[in-house]
Amino acid sequence: MTDDDIAGFFARRGDLDPDAYLELDFDFECAGDPRAAAAHLCSEQSTAQWHRIGIDEDFRPRFAARVVELEVSPRPAGFSLPVTCAASGPVHACRATIAHPHGNFGPRLPNLLSAVGGEGVFFAPGIPLIRLQDIRFPDAYLAAFEGPRFGLAGLRERLNAHGRPIFFGVIKPNIGLPPDAFAALGYQAWLGGLDIAKDDEMLADMAWCPLAERAALLGQAARQAARETGAPKLYLANVTDEVDRMPALHDEAVAAGAGAVLANAMPVGLSGARMLRRHATVPLIAHFPFIAAFSRVPMHGVHSRVMTRLQRLAGFDAVIMPGFGPRMMTPEQEVLDCVHACLDSMGPIKPVLPVPGGSDSAATLETVFRKVGHVDFGFVPGRGVFGHPMGPRGGAASIRQAWDAIATGTPVRDHAARHAELAAALQAFGTP
Amino acid sequence: MTDDDIAGFFARRGDLDPDAYLELDFDFECAGDPRAAAAHLCSEQSTAQWHRIGIDEDFRPRFAARVVELEVSPRPAGFSLPVTCAASGPVHACRATIAHPHGNFGPRLPNLLSAVGGEGVFFAPGIPLIRLQDIRFPDAYLAAFEGPRFGLAGLRERLNAHGRPIFFGVIKPNIGLPPDAFAALGYQAWLGGLDIAKDDEMLADMAWCPLAERAALLGQAARQAARETGAPKLYLANVTDEVDRMPALHDEAVAAGAGAVLANAMPVGLSGARMLRRHATVPLIAHFPFIAAFSRVPMHGVHSRVMTRLQRLAGFDAVIMPGFGPRMMTPEQEVLDCVHACLDSMGPIKPVLPVPGGSDSAATLETVFRKVGHVDFGFVPGRGVFGHPMGPRGGAASIRQAWDAIATGTPVRDHAARHAELAAALQAFGTP
Numbered sequence: 001m002t003d004d005d006i007a008g009f010f011a012r013r014g015d016l017d018p019d020a021y022l023e024l025d026f027d028f029e030c031a032g033d034p035r036a037a038a039a040h041l042c043s044e045q046s047t048a049q050w051h052r053i054g055i056d057e058d059f060r061p062r063f064a065a066r067v068v069e070l071e072v073s074p075r076p077a078g079f080s081l082p083v084t085c086a087a088s089g090p091v092h093a094c095r096a097t098i099a100h101p102h103g104n105f106g107p108r109l110p111n112l113l114s115a116v117g118g119e120g121v122f123f124a125p126g127i128p129l130i131r132l133q134d135i136r137f138p139d140a141y142l143a144a145f146e147g148p149r150f151g152l153a154g155l156r157e158r159l160n161a162h163g164r165p166i167f168f169g170v171i172k173p174n175i176g177l178p179p180d181a182f183a184a185l186g187y188q189a190w191l192g193g194l195d196i197a198k199d200d201e202m203l204a205d206m207a208w209c210p211l212a213e214r215a216a217l218l219g220q221a222a223r224q225a226a227r228e229t230g231a232p233k234l235y236l237a238n239v240t241d242e243v244d245r246m247p248a249l250h251d252e253a254v255a256a257g258a259g260a261v262l263a264n265a266m267p268v269g270l271s272g273a274r275m276l277r278r279h280a281t282v283p284l285i286a287h288f289p290f291i292a293a294f295s296r297v298p299m300h301g302v303h304s305r306v307m308t309r310l311q312r313l314a315g316f317d318a319v320i321m322p323g324f325g326p327r328m329m330t331p332e333q334e335v336l337d338c339v340h341a342c343l344d345s346m347g348p349i350k351p352v353l354p355v356p357g358g359s360d361s362a363a364t365l366e367t368v369f370r371k372v373g374h375v376d377f378g379f380v381p382g383r384g385v386f387g388h389p390m391g392p393r394g395g396a397a398s399i400r401q402a403w404d405a406i407a408t409g410t411p412v413r414d415h416a417a418r419h420a421e422l423a424a425a426l427q428a429f430g431t432p
Numbered sequence: 433m434t435d436d437d438i439a440g441f442f443a444r445r446g447d448l449d450p451d452a453y454l455e456l457d458f459d460f461e462c463a464g465d466p467r468a469a470a471a472h473l474c475s476e477q478s479t480a481q482w483h484r485i486g487i488d489e490d491f492r493p494r495f496a497a498r499v500v501e502l503e504v505s506p507r508p509a510g511f512s513l514p515v516t517c518a519a520s521g522p523v524h525a526c527r528a529t530i531a532h533p534h535g536n537f538g539p540r541l542p543n544l545l546s547a548v549g550g551e552g553v554f555f556a557p558g559i560p561l562i563r564l565q566d567i568r569f570p571d572a573y574l575a576a577f578e579g580p581r582f583g584l585a586g587l588r589e590r591l592n593a594h595g596r597p598i599f600f601g602v603i604k605p606n607i608g609l610p611p612d613a614f615a616a617l618g619y620q621a622w623l624g625g626l627d628i629a630k631d632d633e634m635l636a637d638m639a640w641c642p643l644a645e646r647a648a649l650l651g652q653a654a655r656q657a658a659r660e661t662g663a664p665k666l667y668l669a670n671v672t673d674e675v676d677r678m679p680a681l682h683d684e685a686v687a688a689g690a691g692a693v694l695a696n697a698m699p700v701g702l703s704g705a706r707m708l709r710r711h712a713t714v715p716l717i718a719h720f721p722f723i724a725a726f727s728r729v730p731m732h733g734v735h736s737r738v739m740t741r742l743q744r745l746a747g748f749d750a751v752i753m754p755g756f757g758p759r760m761m762t763p764e765q766e767v768l769d770c771v772h773a774c775l776d777s778m779g780p781i782k783p784v785l786p787v788p789g790g791s792d793s794a795a796t797l798e799t800v801f802r803k804v805g806h807v808d809f810g811f812v813p814g815r816g817v818f819g820h821p822m823g824p825r826g827g828a829a830s831i832r833q834a835w836d837a838i839a840t841g842t843p844v845r846d847h848a849a850r851h852a853e854l855a856a857a858l859q860a861f862g863t864p
Binding site (some may be wrong): 045046047048049050051052053054059062063080082083085086103104105106107108110111113114115117118119120122123125128129172173174175176177182185201202204206208240241242243244245251264265266267268269270271272274275278285288289290292293294296297298300301302322325326328329330331358382383386387388389391 | 480
């Protein structure tokens with residue numbers, strides 16, 4: 001590129017129509033001139049060849065992505081990882097914000113992903129390491145998406161659960177139980193105080209535990225538990241399957257008694273999830289398989305908060321995500337970023353319930369609550385409910401007892417002195 | 433886990449029914465006891481809690497993943513990347529082969545991905561860095577997939593192109609041209625010798641270039657070029673869109689004149705691609721957006737050859753992948769691994785055409801051919817055809833002239849002395 005070519009891929013934010021552009025925050029490491037690298041990053045993700053041979057035309061004014069911010073700092077030690085790269089010259093770490101015209105591809109998730117996480121981004125000359133850190137959409141773009149049907153408020157209403165976290169539990173053993181035994185565990189956990197008993201994200205519609213049979217028994221158990229406790233209870237059925245089978249699985253599960261459905265967002269694809277959203281009549285919950293493959297390494301890939309935003313855009317009402325603590329290998333700030341991405345303002349797209357999870361129990365609830373800083377989250381133990389020494393009813397009760405303590409300002413350990421289930425949970429799952 | 437628990441997740445390969453297990457090759461770095469880490473990796477991806485509280489049962493014999501090979505070497509310097517991890521103790525680099533019972537989830541791509549690339553793999557205690565290096569399927573599992581309808585042989589037959597590479601070209605400018613101008617470029621390139629003129633992977637069905645109109649004009653141009661040259665010509669239409677719209681887009685494009693359709697495998701989801709395969713009547717070509725987000729860093733994520741295998745399994749007839757040379761930032765062995773993953777034996781699943789691409793032209797054809805080592809590949813220039821100084825007809829001709837030289841054992845530079853298009857290509861795109 002000439003200096004003029006490079007300049008053609010830079011713009012002042014104020015000179016661009018804000019309704020026409022997405023904003024993308026990238027961190028990258030490049031070899032050679034950082035301004036040239038940033039210009040290539042724009043050209044590769046939009047219009048890398050902006051005129052025909054021998055014809056005086058320029059597609060850049062309408063179709064080019066533009067650098068609107070660029071910060072550069074030298075890395076005298078070179079790239080932070082061993083990488084293959086054609087460019088030579090001094091290495092820099094850069095932070096760039098790029099305005100990308102969404103009119104290049106429209107309000108379609110696969111085409112959005114192809115533009116902001118495709119060849120143009122990951123194969124820009126001179127940039128072997130790059131991470132999409134965040135994405136912002138103008139309302140004009142968001143308006144073309146359905147977004148969540150229920151969202152946080154709708155989910156609370158369905159559960160008649162206000163002013164407190166939503167209590168989920170992953171029925172365990174997750175793989176291997178037949179439907180009747182599986183439903184019996186869910187029933188006990190609902191009696192103990194769970195709002196939502198859920199399938200593990202790996203549990204499919206298998207001959208050894210068919211979804212229709214599972215949903216019928218769990219639906220019945222949820223209704224029974226609701227009658228006994230006076231509180232709504234939901235069975236969250238995993239309908240993750242080939243995308244062309246998910247709508248029928250949803251219908252089967254809901255007809256049988258499921259009150260919400262789970263889909264693994266990356267494995268079914270964000271577009272498969274959006275298809276399910278257009279069809280579904282109950283809340284949709286996302287789970288996080290595969291995301292850590294491209295979000296864990298700090299200097300490459302895609303930040304998990306971008307995926308949270310995209311799951312919200314696809315129409316999920318709640319997003320299960322890796323939670324706090326070193327067990328889940330996710331930095332605390334990243335968990336908080338994902339929690340905020342569920343709740344912050346996103347034009348016409350409703351806020352959704354963040355569910356930071358992983359090895360939780362009555363012993364971790366207070367920490368999670370303090371870190372999140374408010375009650376708008378879901379809490380999703382597995383073993384903490386279903387591996388509780390007094391069984392799932394005791395396990396669920398221990399969670400609710402822990403919450404009662406937190407909500408009334410009683411130290412959880414003091415409360416445990418008067419509540420056997422909580423005491424057993426702290427003993428089994430707490431740090432000594 | 434106790435020592436007994438750990439031993440329960442190890443097995444001798446010969447003791448397992450080979451039809452019942454996938455084999456997964458992982459490289460990982462762990463803190464603490466490597467055998468315990470490998471056992472956790474198995475338990476987390478299969479049955480992490482294998483009995484109910486207070487009940488004497490064991491789901492492991494049928495449902496547990498098992499370590500069948502484990503090599504361990506110490507890493508005294510610790511993890512190769514800064515990571516968050518709860519486990520402590522000495523760090524080891526490990527290479528493990530794990531047998532995973534596919535009866536846990538069945539022949540469904542989203543459930544397969546959730547099991548082999550999900551929470552169980554990327555959140556196994558003590559293993560913050562892990563890379564799925566390869567995957568092998570028993571024929572009993574593969575038999576449940578449709579696989580490619582045409583495959584390499586079917587594609588060659590459609591094109592009547594044997595004993596040579598298949599010549600693709602990405603019409604450029606990729607973004608911004610209206611259908612008539614776009615079709616005029618494709619027509620010229622076909623006359624010059626291209627087999628397949630294709631949409632860029634970022635080009636969608638947009639008001640400024642509607643797919644139906646584009647396909648009608650390019651279909652007409654392909655038929656015209658076929659009549660003039662006596663050789664079949666295909667227009668490859670990008671139908672990447674929301675998955676519930678792809679079947680209709682396929683129908684529209686094919687009715688108008690597209691001879692094959694392109695889908696971006698990760699953005700539409702592998703399952704979305706399989707849905708398209710069940711519907712499609714023409715060859716399906718995959719493109720590679722998003723894969724580098726999780727395949728570039730050598731110590732984490734998923735190797736791109738795994739994704740090649742999965743794209744083949746989903747039913748693509750050709751897989752476009754990052755090609756040779758430092759411009760595409762992909763180690764040469766990785767490109768070869770992906771090429772082989774298209775062609776090697778995969779039970780009932782047909783071989784498919786590998787298309788290693790990126791900044792190609794007549795100047796790179798010989799290198800690509802020598803590296804691949806045979807003619808079963810696709811060659812896919814963009815600028816090398818459409819940015820040729822003599823226009824796309826000259827650009828396509830230069831590719832065919834380069835191939836003529838290679839096929840007859842003539843040095844390409846000598847052949848260029850007698851062929852103006854080839855000479856111009858070497859001048860414009862070759863290394864001086």
